[in-house]
Amino acid sequence: MKYDVVIIGGGLGGLQCGYILSREGYNVCLLEKNSQLGGCLQTFRRNNSIFDTGMHYIGSMDEGQVLNNFFRYFGLSGKLNLKKMDENCYDIVKYKDKEYNFAMGHERFIETMLGYFPNEKEALYKYTSKLKEITESVDLFNLRESTYHQTGYLDFFSIGIDEFINSTTKDETLKSVLLGLSPLYAGVKEKSPLYLPMIIHSSFINSAYRFIDGGSQISEILSKNITENGGTIMRKAEVTQFIFDSGKIKAVKINNSEIIEGDTFISNIHPKTLLKIAGNAPLRPAYKSRIDSIEETTGAFTLYLSMKKDAFEYINSNYYVFKTDKVWEAQNYSREKWPMGYMMHFSPSSGNEKYTSSIIANTYMRWEDVVPWKNTTVEKRGDDYREFKRVKAEKLLSVIETDFPGITAKTESYYTSTPLTYRDYIGSPTGSFYGILKDYRDPLRSMVMPRTTIPNLLLTGQNINVHGVIGVTICSVLTCSEIIGTQYLISKMRKA
Ligand SMILES: Cc1cc2nc3c(=O)[nH]c(=O)nc-3n(C[C@H](O)[C@H](O)[C@H](O)COP(=O)(O)OP(=O)(O)OC[C@H]3O[C@@H](n4cnc5c(N)ncnc54)[C@H](O)[C@@H]3O)c2cc1C
Numbered sequence: 001m002k003y004d005v006v007i008i009g010g011g012l013g014g015l016q017c018g019y020i021l022s023r024e025g026y027n028v029c030l031l032e033k034n035s036q037l038g039g040c041l042q043t044f045r046r047n048n049s050i051f052d053t054g055m056h057y058i059g060s061m062d063e064g065q066v067l068n069n070f071f072r073y074f075g076l077s078g079k080l081n082l083k084k085m086d087e088n089c090y091d092i093v094k095y096k097d098k099e100y101n102f103a104m105g106h107e108r109f110i111e112t113m114l115g116y117f118p119n120e121k122e123a124l125y126k127y128t129s130k131l132k133e134i135t136e137s138v139d140l141f142n143l144r145e146s147t148y149h150q151t152g153y154l155d156f157f158s159i160g161i162d163e164f165i166n167s168t169t170k171d172e173t174l175k176s177v178l179l180g181l182s183p184l185y186a187g188v189k190e191k192s193p194l195y196l197p198m199i200i201h202s203s204f205i206n207s208a209y210r211f212i213d214g215g216s217q218i219s220e221i222l223s224k225n226i227t228e229n230g231g232t233i234m235r236k237a238e239v240t241q242f243i244f245d246s247g248k249i250k251a252v253k254i255n256n257s258e259i260i261e262g263d264t265f266i267s268n269i270h271p272k273t274l275l276k277i278a279g280n281a282p283l284r285p286a287y288k289s290r291i292d293s294i295e296e297t298t299g300a301f302t303l304y305l306s307m308k309k310d311a312f313e314y315i316n317s318n319y320y321v322f323k324t325d326k327v328w329e330a331q332n333y334s335r336e337k338w339p340m341g342y343m344m345h346f347s348p349s350s351g352n353e354k355y356t357s358s359i360i361a362n363t364y365m366r367w368e369d370v371v372p373w374k375n376t377t378v379e380k381r382g383d384d385y386r387e388f389k390r391v392k393a394e395k396l397l398s399v400i401e402t403d404f405p406g407i408t409a410k411t412e413s414y415y416t417s418t419p420l421t422y423r424d425y426i427g428s429p430t431g432s433f434y435g436i437l438k439d440y441r442d443p444l445r446s447m448v449m450p451r452t453t454i455p456n457l458l459l460t461g462q463n464i465n466v467h468g469v470i471g472v473t474i475c476s477v478l479t480c481s482e483i484i485g486t487q488y489l490i491s492k493m494r495k496a
Pocket residue numbers: 008009010011012013014031032033034037038039040041053054055056057058237238239240268269270273277300362425426427432433434460461462463466467468469470472
């Protein structure tokens with residue numbers, strides 16, 4: 001059977017493209033290598049704890065806000081089981097042992113921060129004005145028509161966040177606190193563009209929500225909607241080869257056997273992985289070498305704590321804790337000085353509002369730390385890898401204990417993941433946190449467009465635009481606009 005559109009990868013981006021195009025009457029086939037759809041939206045259950053692997057909170061979900069508008073179009077509105085986070089402190093940065101609350105709403109954010117930094121009114125207004133200016137510049141953030149040719153926001157890709165923060169205030173503590181959200185984009189001082197943290201902070205300052213019982217709700221609803229629209233979803237269908245004919249893709253091979261033909265192909269997988277699979281792709285050598293040479297964001301070590309029943313009270317905030325005075329240094333740890341910080345998320349569950357059964361702590365882990373096991377696969381990495389993870393887990397837990405005394409005793413059991421886990425589940429080359437590292441000094445090099453020089457191949461997902469639910473959603477719209485037209489799609493979304 002030949003499909004109108006074949007989508008490779010069932011992460012958020014692939015599912016959203018599948019939904020848009022199947023809703024528009026295209027005969028869509030989505031191919032996902034894992035048994036569970038969703039990519040980073042995957043959840044897993046241990047004991048009575050449900051753990052999110054890559055989606056801990058989402059922003060701008062209040063009525064009339066951008067994600068809410070998008071989600072209404074995707075048939076997700078009103079169907080997700082969400083919990084609004086604490087409006088006074090949805091995020092808390094702990095720096096030099098002092099906690100700084102990030103509040104929802106621009107005015108409340110300023111007021112709260114003025115409580116800590118009474119002389120920094122001008123700096124805080126400058127910061128929030130920039131948040132507004134940048135979000136206003138992104139057409140799709142405001143559901144305006146957009147093409148890559150009318151993009152005022154590109155200017156903000158060529159300024160560094162560090163440079164901007166330095167120009168905003170001389171107060172070193174305020175600088176560190178504002179940069180304390182850098183784990184949300186695995187920020188690098190010399191590289192991270194202003195655009196990235198601003199779009200992310202902007203989406204959360206509007207409103208922040210957690211998933212009750214896990215974020216895989218999104219992939220479950222989207223996949224159901226795609227099937228109802230007549231689309232086909234194949235799980236355990238790993239694309240292993242591309243078949244080309246006259247400069248175009250004719251078909252893909254799944255699991256080295258079955259052939260799936262299509263007119264148009266959308267890749268939701270990491271571009272480097274795509275190039276590896278499509279080794280003989282008729283793409284320009286310069287394009288291939290540019291993609292291959294783009295740097296990746298640092299990976300993560302994650303500790304999943306399954307808590308004893310009714311032992312640890314649910315906290316409706318995320319923590320960004322630093323064990324160094326230099327927030328940018330957190331990923332430049334030495335073996336002895338690891339971890340230099342962590343972020344903590346507490347999962348709400350439908351069965352128990354007062355206590356949490358799942359706590360997730362993420363800290364940086366570089367690819368080089370797990371290189372000794374790079375030729376292994378899930379569950380078959382050997383005893384030395386298990387011991388490596390145990391030592392890391394105990395070390396991280398002992399650091400967390402200093403901030404949350406008693407947490408170890410309240411923990412029933414724990415589970416861990418490393419960059420290798422992400423490499424093998426998601427298919428990114430080095431199991432990075434958020435895919436490609438954006439570099440403001442050479443923005444075009446680290447930007448990958450949806451269109452490729454293969455006329456029937458489009459790209460989508462976090463590596464093409466910005467990571468996170470907003471970045472990936474905007475990219476899905478950009479990618480599908482290449483097929484059905486921006487004006488048409490946006491007007492449909494506006495009316496949804
Ligand atoms: C630890 C962590 C925490 C995060 N927290 C948040 C958060 O709180 N809020 C937020 O908004 N964002 C968060 N993110 C980012 C967010 O999860 C991602 O940006 C987003 O989910 C990426 O979606 P995607 O569609 O680009 O790709 P992915 O999720 O990477 O999906 C790619 C899919 O392609 C499949 N695939 C790969 N190769 C093949 C193949 N050969 N054949 C078939 N299928 C294939 C994979 O199995 C996967 O399902 C977090 C990420 C991480 C890692």
